[in-house]
Structures are given as structure tokens and as C-alpha cells.
Amino acid sequence: MNAEVVVVGAGPIGLLLAGDLAQAGIRVTLVERRTEESPLSRAFAVHARTMEVLDMRGLAEEVLATGRTVPGLLAWDHVMIGMAELPGRFPYMLITPQYEIERLLLKRALEAGVHLLAGHAVTGLQQGADDVSVHVRTPDREESTLRALYVVGADGRRSVVREAAGIAFPGHAVTRSMMLADVRLTEEPKNVLSVNGVREGFVFIAPFGDGWYRVICYNHLNGDLPDEAPVDLEELKWLTGKAYGTDFGMHSPRWMSRFHSDERQAASYRAGRVFVAGDAAHVHVPAGGQGMNTGLQDAANLSWKLVAAVRGWARPGLLDTYDNERHPVGRAVLRTSGIYSRMALLRSPFLRTLRNRISGTAMRITPIRRAVALNMLSGISHRYAAPEGAHPWVGRRVPDFALDGAAGRLYEALRGGRFVLSTPLVPPSGWSDRVEHVIPADRGMRSMLIRPDGHLAWAGDGDLARPLADWCGPAS
Template sequence: MSDTPDVVVVGGGPAGLLLAGDLATAGVSCTLVEQRAGRSPLTRAFAVHARTLEMFDARDIAERVIDTGQRVSALSLFGSIEVDLSELPTRFPFVLVTPQYNVEDVLAGRARAAGATLRTGVTATGLDQDRDGVTVRTDQGDLRAKYAVGADGVRSTVRDALGLPFPGEAVVESVMLADVRLTTPPDDVLVANATDDGFAFVAPFGDGWYRVIAWDRKLQRPDDDPVDLAEISAVAAKVLGTDYGLHDARWLSRFHSDERLVPRYREGRVFLAGDAAHVHSPAGGQGMNTALQDSANLSWKLAAQLHGWAPSGLLDSYDTERRAVGASVVQGSGTLLRMALTGSAPLRTVRNVAGAVAASIGPVQRKAGEFVSGLAIGYTRSRGDHPLAGRRVPDVSIVTEGGTKTRLYEALRAGRFVLLTGQDHHGLVDPWAGRVDLVTTVDRSHGLTLVRPDGYVAWATDKRPMVRRDAELRAALIAWCGQPSR
């Protein structure tokens, strides 16, 4: 392999595929290498949350992903507490249940259509970097690029090549997985419960196969111990009241779940994303979603750097922003898991009563839903910034400079900043043409909001200034979008 792309992405899971598609769409040459030679029918991730669907909407692939799965409008925690998602402030008030490989199929199709080079059956073996670029070594030759991204999972070759530690610990051991047929499928799309005996979970693949996860509180075995279908059946029956007649297993495995976080997401010209940077418990279904949002944060920043207009420090902000989110998700999902699997009957009673009371309080219910769905995730703002800075921007109706009525997330499909204004300011962002689009909100009382390509607020003001002379606005555009081209 002798090509020299701008970016080499190592790892063809959701994080790597989204990143490759984003970069190619932005006109950045990108080569992705993945050691798997073909589509794997195995998956650990099933949940696509609302914030991820919004991110897909900004790439015009949300409906394609939704068509692969089933919508669930409420989540059950600890078998007795329900979190309602149907009132979330989003176009996607549900969690989509679909196997990870369906998401990968859509992302791979998008990446190829945009011009990314996807090379499967290629194993990365190491890398070196210098002042001018990165050399990624593979079993089929070297790749030279200006930047590299390791999205190659928990056993990341890229992370190891950088010499970065991956501190943490196992939080639950001897978790059993099985892909099976069911004689009597459950009525609900998702089934989960935790009791004195352990934990069990059932989710559909959508093609007649089901994933069953089971954990026996009283029997912990090493990961390399073989798994018997009867063992999983027994745990499911005790925890769920039935094993749904599971049979014909096509895959059985045993694993342990870790909590780990890399000390930094950037090392020179190399970045880490997804499980290469953070792993955590499966509670809340955060893994794939967090990984995808890592890539959504990084892609536009890399593109800005490679196109030559990135402000100073923009690439460093990837580590600052996403590592804080990674730490929060590790902590939050770990708390959920420990609460679900607590071995103390009195503590479970307190948990269930307190959780039921909290879930009955409207604001608490909304906060729980926004946390699980990813809508509550934001980035730290600086002193003196508007309260909206760093927060997710909800979809709103807008009118483009050309007079077209549309939605904000449709406008974000161009991959550029969007300046929202309640007034008509034609030509305002012309000095940043190709980086910023100007749109008018239907709400004419709106001030000014500069929206990042990843759908978060870069800068905002409630004022309705004489914007062509407004120094604060110009400073914000320079700080986020670089020096004007004219």
C-alpha cells in the first residue's frame, strides 16, 4: 500500500466509519484499515440513543438507520423503575434497538459514497510519528499520512504503539452471551431484570435471532471457561421468570466488563476514539453512542486543520472536551451497573423505592431521560460565556439566505458552522464563506447563535446588535472559524 492520504483511521467499527465518512465528505483524503475481512454477525451494542440519531440526522442517514431497528419509548432500570423517553425534546424521543452491524453497514456505505478508502483484512501492527506526519505500519505495507486516528477498540494497537496506559479495573466478571432462537419471544422489544440470583437481558437482532446476556451472582468463572446454553437458560429463567424457550445457539461467550480511561486522547499527530480511549459497563447502552460522538467531535476539527483555517488550539479541544465526557460516562454507567447488581437485599429495596419516587417526579424523570439519551451531554464553557455555550442545539425551523425553509439539522449536513439569527443579515458571514452558513430562525426574537458543525453552541448572545459592526460577533467568528478569507 503506497498511497498517502491526509488521515489514516485504524479500526472499522462505528467510530472509525463515521470519522472516515465525515472526513471524505469534507474533502479530506482518508484511508481506513480494518483487520476483519468481512461483515461480522456478532455484536455487543444494540442501542442507538436520541443524541446519536440527531447526529445521524445531520448526516442525512437517520432514517436509514431507523429503518433497521425497533423503537423503544421507555427504558426499565433495575426491573422496577421506568424511564420515559417519549417526551424528550428531540425529533427522536426513543431509543432505537438495532444491532451494531446494521449501523456499521449504513456508515460504511456513506463513507464509500463520499470517497473514503476502506481496506478490510488489513491489520495495523504499529506506528511512528514525526514533525511532518505519521507512518502506520500494517501487515500489507506502510501508510503515510498527516494524522492518524486509533479507533481500534479496547485492545488498541495504536494506543499501545503510543505507549499510553489504560488504567482501570473489571467491574463485573463472568458475563455470559448467547445468540439464540426463542420458542416464545417476549412481548417487549427489550427485556431486562436484576434479582438476588443475577441479571438477564434479551434483545432482538430483527431477523429471528436474539441476544441473551446473563450473569449468575453466585457462580463466577474465568473468561476462558466454556459456556453451556443450559447455564444461560437457568439464569434467565430465575431472573426473568422464563427462558423464552431459547435454543439453537449460534454463538456463546463469556467476558468481563472493564472501566478504563486513557490519560489523554491526543498524542502529537495521533488521536484515539471510542473503545481505544474509554471502556465502561454496558449499563445504559452508552458504548457505541459515546464512540460515535467522539468521532463527530473530532472530524470537523481535523478537516479545519487540514484545510488550513483551524484556530489555535482547536485540535487540542478534542481531548479537553471528549475526555471529560468519557470520564462522566464511565462514572455514570458504572453507577448504574453497581446499583443494578448490588448483592444486598435491603439496598435493593431502598434503591427501588427511592428510584420509583424519583421517577414519579417530572423534572427528575426528564433529567434521567436526557442523561441516558445523550441529550444532556455538553462541553464546559469559559467564564463570561453565554449560558448556552457548549450545550447541544435542538432542531429548529429556519430559512436559508436563499429563502428555503428547512430545519437546522438539515443545514448542518453541509458540515459547516451555522449562524442562527432572528433578523435578516444577508451577506454577514461572506468573509467566512465555505466555513459558516447564515440562516434566519422562524422565531424573529432570536438573538445570535453560532452553532458548531457537531451541533453544539460555540457562541451566543441575546442581544440584537448592529451585527455588521459588532466586535464581539467578529471576535467569536475568528475564535471558532479562523481569520476571514477576505
């Protein structure tokens, strides 16, 4: 066996996953066909739940230092979708280039002991009863085979792993020829993150915080051009002028490109010993900035389950819960990002007026405003199904809370990648290799067993050994 787990693709998702596994002591090989850092910075919006996931790995402060936080998104020139009401330590969106996230995750993964095979491309795989053989083309164009207990395809939308595992990727093309540019502006937009859809098309503007702005737009009048067609700065300025009444003095683009979007989701996120995560599992329009965020949360959901399976203490069916829990989240993201983009692309003046009025009124209604921020953007409210009879909080994200004395916060306790048992009671012995015991500052809180991804496994007042044995295997 070359590795216990082979992760294919060193994008943000593969890096987070491989780092988690290596930190837990798993032998991980990360196969990446690139030899250089990716020149593309597609993602730039990091949402609150992702910040929490990074906080649980001790990376939130470093990530925050790479970008700029914005309080929300101004849509259609008058509708504010604010994040300030979000619960938790990160009530905003962080705007930072995707390569900053990748740099931090790569550093963490290498420090944790991930074996990185750069310049190696996976060409296929075969599943056996007890292992998977992964076929790899080396930089010298020789064929080689890696063997592992499990394989995760984090190899993007054209995933070879997904294809080789026979996982279907149904869906359809949505938008053609979106234009993207990183530019300078002489005049700062009045609200820092904004989108507007008008008769001619739509324009979205986001600040990186270092003087550069990301502009994404679509021109209805120019038809659907191939991705290779050059982007004209004058066209961007013209469209921005139509959407905002000014082009903000746009100049000096450092990167201009076109892209298209599909809406597709893997029929299943698991086939035997093979899993898919991130863009290999779901792709959609970038409206709402959901792709990388959703993928990082896929990785956080899967990593501890693989650790449990490799170590031999996974409860029956645990690996299947990855698909059960994350597939519905991916489906919801496809739906909501599709709604945003279709709203931005409306051509009929009547429908645009209706959109502006309805969304303006809806965002003044507190429960709707909170639902959009919580459910549709930040990822904060994703809740996994709980077994019948479980405590009503089971499956929910556990909010960060203070621990007794100088022990810090729950999310700091989760940095060990283990379950956390929060209880003022004396815990039963035999699980300390898999479970961190903490005492909450509020000693009136009921006992809770918190999964390594920060969701609630169990809450109650009774016997602690039962939930520990149920979730974390027999006492050692």
C-alpha cells in the same frame, strides 16, 4: 504524504470519522485488519443524541428502518426509565444490531471517497515534527509505511495506536463471564426492554424487532468462567426464570458467547498528532448501552476539528479541545455504567430491596427521571465548557429548529459538515466555504453560530464577523 489523515479501525467509530473527513474533502486512508464484515454484534441500543448525530448526516431514517424503537427500560420489574420526555425528534431508544450501523457508515465512507485498506494491520507508528509514519503489515505480511498529518486510533480496546503513542490506559477489570445470547422467545416480555437483578444474578432482554432477542446475564452461582467456556441455553433459561418468573419460551440461539468488561480510560485522547476515539479511548461495562454511542459522539466532535487543522484555519488550541471536551464525557460514562452494573449485580437481599424502593421512588420525581434519561443515557445533555463571559448557551447542544420557507431544519443544514450561521441578518462575506448561512423560521431568534457537531459556538446580537473569524479562521 499518503493521506492527510489515517484512521485505524473500521468499527463504527472509525467509519463515522473517516466518512466525515472524506465528505469534507480530506484525503483519508482507513486501515482495517479485517477483510470481512465483523461477525460480532455487540452494540444494539442507539440513543437519542446518536440519532441526532446520524440525522446531521442524513442517515437517521435509514438507521431507523433497520430496527425497532422502544420507549424506555423497565428495571427491577417495576421501575420505568422512560425516554418519551426527551426533547427532539428521537424520544426513544433504537434497538438495532451494530453491524447495521457499520454497513451504513461503511457505504457512506466509501461513497465519500475514503481509501479503505482492508486486511492491513497497523503495527506501530512514529511521530515526526510535521507528520506521522504509520507502520502497516499488508495481507502478504510485508511491512509498509503510510505517512499522514494526523492519525486517529479507532482500533478498539486493545488499540495499537494508543500504545504506540504512549497513551496510558489505566483502569481495572470489573465483571467476568457475562453471558450473551441472541435467541427466539415464544412469549414476548411484557415490557420490551427490561433488566432484573435477583439473588442468582441478573438478566437483561432486548428485542431486535425481527423476532430475535438479545439476552445478557450473569450467574452469581457459577463463578467467573473464562470467556472461552461454552454457554448453556438451559442455564440462561433457568436464570431468566428466576429473574422474570418465566423463561419466555427461550429457544433456537443463533449466537451464544461470554465476555468480560474492564473500566479503563485513556489518560489523554491526544498525543501530538495522534488521537484516540471510541473503545480505544474508553471501555466500560455495556450497562446502559453507552460504548458505541459515546464513541460516535467522540468522532463527531473530532472530525470537524481535524478538517480545520488540515485546511489550516483551526483556531489556536482547537485540537486540544477534543480531549478537553470528550474526556469528561467518557469519565461520566464510566461512572454511570459502573453504577448500573453494580446495581444489577447486588447480591444482598437488603441492598436489592433498598435499590428497588429508592429507584422506584426516584423515578416518580420528574427532575430525577428526566436527569437519568437526559444526562445518564441519551447523551442529549452533554455540554462542553464555555469560555468566561460567553453566552450561557455556548457549548450546549443546539436543538433542531425550523428554517425559513422551504429551507428545512437546522440538522439538515448541518449535513454539509460546515458551521451554520443562523441569523436573519445579512452575513459578512468571506466564510461561505466554511459556513452555511440559514435564516430561522422564528426571526426573533438571536443570531447563533453552530459548530458542525451541533453544539453552540457563539450567540449574540452584535458583530457577526468577530465570531466567524474567531471560530472559522480569516475571511477568504
